Amino acid sequence: METISIKFPDGKIKDYPQGITGSEIAGGISQGLLRDSLAIEVNGDVWDLNRKIMNDSEVKLLKWAEIGGKEAYWHSSSHLMAEAVESLFPGVKFGIGPSIDAGFYYDIDLGGHTLSPDDLIKIEQKMIELAKADSSFVREEKSWENAVAYFTEKKDPYKLELLDELKGQTITFYHHGKFTDLCAGPHLPSTGKIKAIKLLSVAGAYWRGNEKNKMLQRIYGISFPSQKELDEYLFRIEEAKRRDHRKLGKELDLFVFHDIAPGAPFWLPNGMIVFRELEKFLRFELDGAGYQEISTPILVKKELWEQSGHWAHYKENMFYFDNEETTFSLKPMNCPESTYVYRHRIRSYKDLPLRYSEIGRLHRNEISGALGGMFRVRQITMDDAHIYCRPDQIIEEINSLIDLVERFYSIFGLKPQYNLSTKPNGAMGDPQLWSEAEEGLKTALEQKKIKYNLKPKDGAFYGPKIDVQIQDALGRDWQIATIQLDFVMLPERFELEYVAEDGLRKRPVAIHRAIFGSFERFMGIITEHFAGSFPTWLSPTQVVVLPITDTQGEYAAKVYQALRRAGVRVELDDRNEKINYKIREWEMKKASYMLVVGEKERTATTVSVRQHKKGDIGVLPLDKFIENIIQEIQQKTLTI
RNA sequence: GCUGAAGUAGCUCAGUGGUAGAGCAGCGGUUUCGUAAACCGCAGGUCGUGGGUUCAACUCCCACCUUCAGCUCCA
Numbered sequence: 262m263e264t265i266s267i268k269f270p271d272g273k274i275k276d277y278p279q280g281i282t283g284s285e286i287a288g289g290i291s292q293g294l295l296r297d298s299l300a301i302e303v304n305g306d307v308w309d310l311n312r313k314i315m316n317d318s319e320v321k322l323l324k325w326a327e328i329g330g331k332e333a334y335w336h337s338s339s340h341l342m343a344e345a346v347e348s349l350f351p352g353v354k355f356g357i358g359p360s361i362d363a364g365f366y367y368d369i370d371l372g373g374h375t376l377s378p379d380d381l382i383k384i385e386q387k388m389i390e391l392a393k394a395d396s397s398f399v400r401e402e403k404s405w406e407n408a409v410a411y412f413t414e415k416k417d418p419y420k421l422e423l424l425d426e427l428k429g430q431t432i433t434f435y436h437h438g439k440f441t442d443l444c445a446g447p448h449l450p451s452t453g454k455i456k457a458i459k460l461l462s463v464a465g466a467y468w469r470g471n472e473k474n475k476m477l478q479r480i481y482g483i484s485f486p487s488q489k490e491l492d493e494y495l496f497r498i499e500e501a502k503r504r505d506h507r508k509l510g511k512e513l514d515l516f517v518f519h520d521i522a523p524g525a526p527f528w529l530p531n532g533m534i535v536f537r538e539l540e541k542f543l544r545f546e547l548d549g550a551g552y553q554e555i556s557t558p559i560l561v562k563k564e565l566w567e568q569s570g571h572w573a574h575y576k577e578n579m580f581y582f583d584n585e586e587t588t589f590s591l592k593p594m595n596c597p598e599s600t601y602v603y604r605h606r607i608r609s610y611k612d613l614p615l616r617y618s619e620i621g622r623l624h625r626n627e628i629s630g631a632l633g634g635m636f637r638v639r640q641i642t643m644d645d646a647h648i649y650c651r652p653d654q655i656i657e658e659i660n661s662l663i664d665l666v667e668r669f670y671s672i673f674g675l676k677p678q679y680n681l682s683t684k685p686n687g688a689m690g691d692p693q694l695w696s697e698a699e700e701g702l703k704t705a706l707e708q709k710k711i712k713y714n715l716k717p718k719d720g721a722f723y724g725p726k727i728d729v730q731i732q733d734a735l736g737r738d739w740q741i742a743t744i745q746l747d748f749v750m751l752p753e754r755f756e757l758e759y760v761a762e763d764g765l766r767k768r769p770v771a772i773h774r775a776i777f778g779s780f781e782r783f784m785g786i787i788t789e790h791f792a793g794s795f796p797t798w799l800s801p802t803q804v805v806v807l808p809i810t811d812t813q814g815e816y817a818a819k820v821y822q823a824l825r826r827a828g829v830r831v832e833l834d835d836r837n838e839k840i841n842y843k844i845r846e847w848e849m850k851k852a853s854y855m856l857v858v859g860e861k862e863r864t865a866t867t868v869s870v871r872q873h874k875k876g877d878i879g880v881l882p883l884d885k886f887i888e889n890i891i892q893e894i895q896q897k898t899l900t901i
Numbered sequence: 902g903c904u905g906a907a908g909u910a911g912c913u914c915a916g917u918g919g920u921a922g923a924g925c926a927g928c929g930g931u932u933u934c935g936u937a938a939a940c941c942g943c944a945g946g947u948c949g950u951g952g953g954u955u956c957a958a959c960u961c962c963c964a965c966c967u968u969c970a971g972c973u974c975c976a
Contacts, residue, residue: 366971375905464971465904472973476904479971507969511912520949520967575976594976628902629967631974721976740975750976773976810933837933845937859935869936877936 268319283310284450287322298322299454300333300447307333309400309447325486335360337398337437337449338388338458338484339367344440345387346480350374355442356419356468356477363494363736364483368466370419376478381460384480388458395453396438400446408432408443419468419477457491458484504734506788507634513793513801513851515784516635524632524639526781531801534830535787536780538799540620542672542897543644543777550665552618552646557598559622563588568754569597578625591624596747596773599647600755603769608759613769614650614658620780621645635785636739642780648772649757652694655746655770656701659727662744662774663705666729669742669776673787674899677729677742679711682719689722690748694770698746699725723749729778734789741778741786747771794851794873797890798897802852804831804890806868807843809859811835816863820856820883827887829894848873853900854890873900 263279267286277286283301287294287310300307302321303314307329314320323330339358342365346353350371358367403411405428412420420443424432435444437452449455459482466479485491502508510516515532518525528536544554563581566572571579571593581590592598599617608615623641631637650658670677681702684695702725706713713727720726724746730738751757751771758766777783787795797803804824808817814835824831832852834843840857847855856868867880881889893900 378906462970463905466972467903470973472903476972478904481971518968523967571976578975596976625975628974630902630904630972632967633969637975723976726976745976747976807936809935812933839932839934839939840936841934842938843936848937855936857936861935871936 265314266317267314268317270321277314279315280313282313283308283320283322286320294322297324299324299330299449302329307447309333309398310450311397312400312447332360333447333449334454334486335365335484336444336447337452338455338482339365340398340435340437340440340442340444340448341388341391341452341455341458342384342460342480342482343367343369343442344391344438345384346371347440348391349380349383349387354417354419357423358442364461364481366479366481368419368468368477368479370475370477376463376480378463381463381480385458385460385482388455388460391438392452392455392458394438395451397451398448399436400448401434401436403432403434405429405432408434411441412443422469454486455484456486457488458482459491459495498735501734501736504789504792505634506636506734506785509788509793510635510785512849515788515801518634522640523629524627524637526635526638526640532784534801535784535795535799539777539780539783543620546665546669547616547618547646550616550661551614552616555599555602555617555619557592557595557601557619557621559592559624560589561592561598563590565597566590570750570754571597578627580624580626592621593623593625595619595621595623595643595645596647596751596771597755600751600757603649603757604755608649608769610651610759610761610767613759614648614654616646616648618644618646635781635788636733638779638781640781644775644777644780644783646774647751648774649759649769650772651759651767652697652770655698655772656705658772659702659705659744659746660709662772663709663711663727666742666744666776667709667711670729672897673790675731675786675790677731678738679706679713680716680719680728680730681706681713682716682721682726682728684725685718685720685722687722688720689753690724694748695725698748702727702744702746721745721747721750723747731786733786739778739782739786741783742776743774743778745773747773794900795853796898796900797853798894800851800853801830802832802847802850803829803894804854804856805843805847805852806831806833806856806858807840807847808835809840809857811837812860813858813863817858820858820868823883823887824890827891829887829890844871856886 264276265279266274266276268274284295287298298310300323301310302323303318307323325331336359343355343358346369354370356368359365409421409424412424423443432443433445435442435446435448461481461483463478463480465476467476468474483494485494513531514529515535516526516528519527563572575593579590579593581588602617603615621643623643625639625641627637627639648658683699726743726745728740729742731741732738748770752768757769759769761767806817806821808814817833817835821831821833844855851873853873855871857871858868862868867882868886869880870878870886872878
């Protein structure tokens with residue numbers, strides 16, 4: 262028998278007989294490693310542990326901690342679920358059943374049956390039963406014709422459709438227990454590795470994500486190697502729900518939604534404090550960065566949108582109505598109107614770049630099913646800006662925009678995820694300009710050592726873009742900031758020009774950008790990010806003065822007045838309640854600081870400081886406390 | 902828009918074919934208290950909206966509105 266040499270991650274090389282499996286390699290090292298291994302990476306591909314290795318290879322055993330290990334685990338769990346569903350509902354047809362970031366799902370066509378929460382419990386119990394049977398996952402290579410024959414016999418149109426695209430290739434099947442599936446793998450050695458299972462939800466999902474196709478039922482689930490890990494996961498989900506901005510927004514009186522205005526928040530006084538602080542911060546920064554603020558009409562004639570192309574491409578998302586023979590629309594975007602500011606006089610090359618910022622209120626008719634708290638609203642307050650520059654100024658503008666984004670996000674302690682989207686099919690504009698711009702965006706990101714995902718062909722038809730995404734408490738991604746180059750929409754359609762050095766008229770480039778994205782979405786994001794405990798500069802209640810008894814009433818009022826005069830958002834809680842009661846209440850309202858004042862403090866002109874989430878942090882002279890908090894507010898110190 | 906689930910007091914929730922319940926919040930009293938809930942009392946609801954079935958509907962049926970999860974969408 263021939264031998265092959267296997268290289269391990271630590272660089273060691275060992276010889277094994279040809280046809281050795283991952284399980285045998287793991288078992289040869291230790292029983293513990295065999296027990297913990299879920300799959301094996303062979304020359305960069307993830308394989309089943311019991312697949313034979315025939316050639317010299319570089320391998321890495323994958324355990325739960327590795328993504329590849331988790332993927333195999335969850336993918337196998339989805340097969341196990343399919344087996345359970347098939348045994349309970351014979352004759353069902355299967356779509357696809359992959360692992361996802363957290364868990365797995367399977368899309369299933371159950372004919373006329375609609376899955377109920379009770380069904381999920383039954384399926385879950387069946388899965389546990391089947392896992393205990395510890396059936397091995399068996400990989401089988403089949404010819405394409407045999408594969409088609411199998412699913413023709415089984416009358417599964419979905420798998421046949423998938424096979425259609427794999428024509429001419431060797432097809433792999435996986436068997437375990439009574440279940441057989443078309444699948445590229447890899448899988449666990451056997452179902453017994455799956456110990457703790459929870460089916461989370463069932464929801465409709467269009468076959469292949471196309472709404473013209475039939476809607477299948479998608480069951481989401483998650484599984485873990487131990488009950489303890491499952492319990493911890495479920496607990497984390499519950500914790501995340503406590504951060505939900507919809508819940509915190511209500512509890513902290515930040516904003517409310519009402520049936521009377523679906524998709525548009527009522528900003529409450531506390532929410533407006535945060536809104537105004539964000540606005541103040543934004544304006545201060547943009548003033549310093551050479552922006553000029555403008556404000557353009559909300560209600561405009563539809564001719565504008567015909568010219569911009571929105572009427573043709575975006576009409577379904579617009580609110581419009583007729584008035585005296587004229588069709589008007591609420592603006593869904595600010596960009597076209599900013600060109601009117603640009604065009605209001607002749608621009609010289611010396612005027613550029615022109616940076617117009619606008620805190621604009623937009624309305625977009627989002628389909629009802631898309632609405633969700635502050636993350637997806639129909640009335641949007643955008644921190645928009647349009648920069649008009651010469652082509653030779655693009656790189657410099659992009660660089661300073663990335664700096665601005667980085668600066669903003671560091672203030673909040675947010676960790677953004679960058680995406681770079683490049684030229685889509687059917688894009689408009691000079692190809693040379695496109696490739697230069699894409700290269701420029703890429704270079705800018707790389708020089709600043711910013712990691713990003715490349716999204717090929719995902720740019721707008723008028724230019725490439727950099728997007729910033731951030732996750733909510735439940736791990737869903739939301740786009741926040743965006744930097745979009747535009748060679749076409751504004752410059753061409755609105756015939757923008759500047760007079761160049763040589764006296765000729767030339768076309769500027771436009772850059773659309775938002776940093777918060779929208780005040781609504783950003784408010785939702787930071788509410789969840791801070792779990793409602795805003796840093797002091799944003800906190801609706803920065804300080805509460807709490808006298809112990811009426812005897813300190815006068816002194817407490819003096820403390821309150823001193824803070825007020827210093828510009829601090831302060832409240833005086835002189836209600837006839839016990840100090841414990843007040844502390845509990847203000848702690849839950851997440852006031853940044855409580856100043857307890859009793860006899861000791863009154864006689865010494867001091868305050869006993871209690872910081873939110875930290876508790877009693879000692880006694881300070883009143884002046885010193887004011888000095889500290891003013892500094893904290895000015896520096897926008899992060900308190901978490 | 903699609904599939905499923907849900908909507909009861911300001912909030913969180915219980916209830917069920919026979920005239921609506923709790924805790925917290927609110928209001929009125931008593932209590933003046935040192936770092937996360939003092940005590941007593943009062944008030945509060947066309948049970949999302951509109952139809953239907955029934956002697957009787959918060960409860961069953963239908964439609965609509967809104968919310969939630971997912972899909973789709975997301976210049």
